Amino acid sequence: MKQYLSLFRIRFINGLQYRTAALAGLSTQFAWGFMEILAFSAFYRANPDAFPMEFAHLVSYVWIQEAFLALFMPYGVGGNIVETIVSGNISYDLARPMDLYSRWFFETIAERLSRTVLRCAPILLVAFILPPPFGMSLPSNFSQFLMFLVSVPTAAFAVTAYCLLDYMSAFYTMNRYNVIFVILADFLGGGYIPIPFFPEPFRKFAELLPFAAMQNMPLRIFSGDITGTDALRGIGLQVFWVAVMIICGKMLMKHSLKRVVTQGG
């Protein structure tokens, strides 16, 4: 555990080096969030009855999504893992007395966390201060907030386990980018438009997929779109998918390490 903590610290301090970049990133995310909300509000004006969420819920959804972007995004984190697989540097890692899967898992989680910590506070702060139509509201009661707190790490685990599956496919394909992996998770996880906006029969199906266990769940619990027992059931589904994906990942690891061939010196 200690080595993971020190790794976390290194990454965190490294992230702090680029404060201007973080600031620039913040302003980008603000503008992005605003534009999303403006677009949705145009649809809301067009036909409020067809809007599947309360507008205030949607606003909270967008801001939390921006605040926790680095924690939940199914891309851009842990690219160095693919690099080690393709370049063959993995042979060093295999010589180390650590379980490689767990190490990768903790590494990517640490990277996600450090990036999120830098960015989420200012976004959340301003999103709270903003005037009503654009401002974010807190969950209606404490139990809702508690469920959100449980749902966030579970979603982060889900997205990390999923990404590891993606990275490990490089064992077989030697391909650096699997855009389809990314886009599936982003779209079906509610990254483009929240799952409630999906057309009806498809929506029910999408709610059950592992992608719904990612950002979809915590965002909708926080905003109040999913409450009470529905939220608990959602978290249960999240835990289920995390377990499935980690088990698959470990199995895939075992299988691919059996046939890993490192070329040359």
Place this chain on the structure above:
Amino acid sequence: MKLYFKFFTIHLKSQMQYKVTFILNIFGRIIMSFATVAGVLFMFTRFNEVEGFTVSQTLLCTSVVSMAFSFAEVFARGFDIFPRLLANGEFDRALVRPRGIIFQVLASHIEFLRLGIFIQALLVLCYAIPNSGILWSWDKILTLFLMISCGGVVFFGLYIVYASFSFFTTEGLEFMNILIYGGREFGRYPYSVYGGGVLKFLTYVVPLALFQYYPLLYLLDRAQTVFYMFAPLISVPFIIPCYIFFRVGLRRYKSTGS
């Protein structure tokens, strides 16, 4: 120009070396960029129209912006990865060669993979053109052509600005993303959707709306003035301040020493 063409063929040949990978990657990009379209379609299954635009009219916007963007992305790739060229010192080598800097940056990288978005946009356009309810005549075809080509120029200018900033910071600046990638992502709806303030900004400061929203009004016969038809042309001079900014950055350039 001849030299550029030579570079063009070299890049094309080198990227076609691994044909299966190339085709698979292009295919992946086509699928990827369909996510945006799927988002639009999903929204319109619930809402019939937004700000008076129907789904095909909106898709017309989506595809025009994507096409313009992909042109810039393929050919301005050198500016896209410009921070990297600065950081690893490759740019220093360009400075000592007897050719224009802009030319060298342009010719250094051409990314044919990004054509995936173009192909996808073309498919969407083929769907949108007959379904948008527009009575196509020669002037409207010309307008559409202007929208796409001038849009390419504007995105190109944005890439130059992005590259110029890295003279000052060495790092790529993320806030340009809101203009470049945001311009594309949010261009999936007519820019008027985002309200008057945003529309003004995108008209007078960064002229993205000039090749999207105004000519669209002309296409839909909502505005009869020829002025709107030629609005895309007004966006073209945007490239001049971008170029000047690049020169300014170049003048105060210090090598990173690598």
